Amino acid sequence: MLDIKFIRENVDIVKDAIKNKNEKADLDKILIMDKKKRKLQFNYDNLRAEQNKVSKEIPELKKAKKDTSELISEMGIISKNIKKISNELSEISSELNSELLKIPNIPYPDVPIGKSEDDNKFIKEWGEKKEFSFKPLDHLELNENLHYLDFKRAAKISGSGFSAYVGNGAILERALINFMLDFHIQKHGYKEISLPVIVNRKSMIGTGQLPKLEEDMYLVEQDDFFLVPTAEVSITNFYADEILPYTILPQKFVSYSPCFRREAGSYGKDTKGLQRIHQFNKVEMVRFVQPEYSYETLEEMLMDAEEILQALGLHYRVLNLSTADLSFAAAKTYDIEIWAPGSKKYFEVSSISNFESFQARRASIRFRDVDDKVKYVHTLNGSGVATPRTFIALIENYQNKDGSINIPECLRSYLKGFKEQRILV
RNA sequence: GGAGAGGUGACCGAGCUGGUUGAAGGUGCGCGCCUGCUAAGCGUGUGUGGGGGUUAAACUUCACCGAGGGUUCGAAUCCCUCCCUCUCCGCCA
Numbered sequence: 001m002l003d004i005k006f007i008r009e010n011v012d013i014v015k016d017a018i019k020n021k022n023e024k025a026d027l028d029k030i031l032i033m034d035k036k037k038r039k040l041q042f043n044y045d046n047l048r049a050e051q052n053k054v055s056k057e058i059p060e061l062k063k064a065k066k067d068t069s070e071l072i073s074e075m076g077i078i079s080k081n082i083k084k085i086s087n088e089l090s091e092i093s094s095e096l097n098s099e100l101l102k103i104p105n106i107p108y109p110d111v112p113i114g115k116s117e118d119d120n121k122f123i124k125e126w127g128e129k130k131e132f133s134f135k136p137l138d139h140l141e142l143n144e145n146l147h148y149l150d151f152k153r154a155a156k157i158s159g160s161g162f163s164a165y166v167g168n169g170a171i172l173e174r175a176l177i178n179f180m181l182d183f184h185i186q187k188h189g190y191k192e193i194s195l196p197v198i199v200n201r202k203s204m205i206g207t208g209q210l211p212k213l214e215e216d217m218y219l220v221e222q223d224d225f226f227l228v229p230t231a232e233v234s235i236t237n238f239y240a241d242e243i244l245p246y247t248i249l250p251q252k253f254v255s256y257s258p259c260f261r262r263e264a265g266s267y268g269k270d271t272k273g274l275q276r277i278h279q280f281n282k283v284e285m286v287r288f289v290q291p292e293y294s295y296e297t298l299e300e301m302l303m304d305a306e307e308i309l310q311a312l313g314l315h316y317r318v319l320n321l322s323t324a325d326l327s328f329a330a331a332k333t334y335d336i337e338i339w340a341p342g343s344k345k346y347f348e349v350s351s352i353s354n355f356e357s358f359q360a361r362r363a364s365i366r367f368r369d370v371d372d373k374v375k376y377v378h379t380l381n382g383s384g385v386a387t388p389r390t391f392i393a394l395i396e397n398y399q400n401k402d403g404s405i406n407i408p409e410c411l412r413s414y415l416k417g418f419k420e421q422r423i424l425v
Numbered sequence: 426g427g428a429g430a431g432g433u434g435a436c437c438g439a440g441c442u443g444g445u446u447g448a449a450g451g452u453g454c455g456c457g458c459c460u461g462c463u464a465a466g467c468g469u470g471u472g473u474g475g476g477g478g479u480u481a482a483a484c485u486u487c488a489c490c491g492a493g494g495g496u497u498c499g500a501a502u503c504c505c506u507c508c509c510u511c512u513c514c515g516c517c518a
Contacts, residue, residue: 045487055499059444075498
């Protein structure tokens with residue numbers, strides 16, 4: 001959510017943001033409603049002031065044994081008037097509020113303006129595409145030998161777009177999760193946290209998934225609960241409606257959680273195997289920082305995620321998302337894509353974003369600064385990283401001609417129950 | 426699912442026979458003083474959000490005692506609905 005004052009004073013900037021992000025918010029309507037609301041507020045305040053004043057006089061007059069019946073009946077009229085205006089006011093307030101929730105965050109100045117994902121800007125890469133002396137297989141072909149995954153039976157249990165990790169596949173995935181968690185905790189100083197993955201509507205609005213993306217979320221209708229599409233929702237709302245002392249900032253949390261996405265409208269697009277599934281596991285980093293540090297924090301978090309991939313020895317590239325790809329709530333986002341030689345393409349495994357005060361405003365996460373002023377924190381989050389596509393790249397990059405795979409050094413200590421495959425030194 | 430208790434400021438906690446209570450008292454925190462360290466003591470200050478106003482302040486006004494309605498000239502205080510927390514019982518991992 002943007003500050004209404006900011007919107008009033010920067011109409012063009014907000015309009016550009018709406019246009020460049022392809023949103024539909026009606027800014028002119030909002031400005032009219034805002035004006036109307038303030039006018040009502042003014043009338044309401046004045047009437048209330050009158051009412052408060054007289055209400056204080058009445059007991060004194062009564063004490064002095066004076067007749068108040070006429071005054072009281074006069075106030076009855078004012079009271080009715082106040083009620084009427086108050087109703088109008090709350091109606092327009094909630095209307096205005098729900099419109100404000102549809103205004104996206106403003107892109108940061110160095111975010112490229114674009115029309116499609118092709119306009120994302122290449123920032124850097126690490127490593128290089130691995131060369132093979134044989135034709136590398138993709139993860140599904142490899143799976144015919146490895147039997148790490150079982151999509152048929154997953155579909156039997158739940159439907160299409162669900163996965164099952166079996167035996168060593170399950171062990172390998174768990175190793176990835178544990179490795180990433182420990183890495184962030186020990187090397188980067190994150191605090192681990194484990195939160196509900198079923199959340200209320202308020203939380204989903206707080207981080208900006210709602211109202212825009214309701215169709216993409218799993219809803220538990222009976223209780224109006226949602227399954228989180230990312231741990232970001234739970235972690236960011238951890239501090240909702242609080243005023244934090246500045247001394248506890250910055251806060252760095254890391255959490256592993258399943259993520260649930262309906263992926264409505266994306267059927268048939270990049271859905272092969274583990275590429276796009278309705279439920280997957282992810283290690284997520286979230287930070288709460290003072291505003292002046294949020295952009296250096298973004299760079300730090302990018303490094304945090306990069307180091308995971310470096311440790312895994314996976315070639316990747318980093319993109320600065322253009323306005324076309326930038327999410328509703330983000331001001332700036334880096335995507336990290338890793339190379340999968342069998343599939344012959346890059347897979348997005350991490351999005352690292354600065355939301356500035358956008359989420360903080362929605363979820364009301366504030367802090368008392370050194371100067372004693374109450375301010376909104378800046379929130380950031382990034383995958384560190386998602387497991388399915390990392391799993392794809394891992395087995396495709398480390399495959400041998402005989403269909404077996406090697407295991408990178410950093411995962412070895414996590415693979416005690418893992419037999420039969422070769423270990424890479 | 427059944428029974429009960431409760432939700433007040435950064436925190437604890439009064440008020441809840443309706444009207445100087447935006448809210449006592451305490452803790453914490455800020456500032457000043459005092460005490461040669463540590464600790465203690467004394468004084469003083471310390472809510473959030475909106476509107477009006479100002480170059481900015483000052484100033485002024487309204488709202489907010491879980492949320493939303495209602496009663497009333499007037500509600501933290503009375504009534505209704507909902508949400509949440511805690512305790513006990515039941516059920517179950």
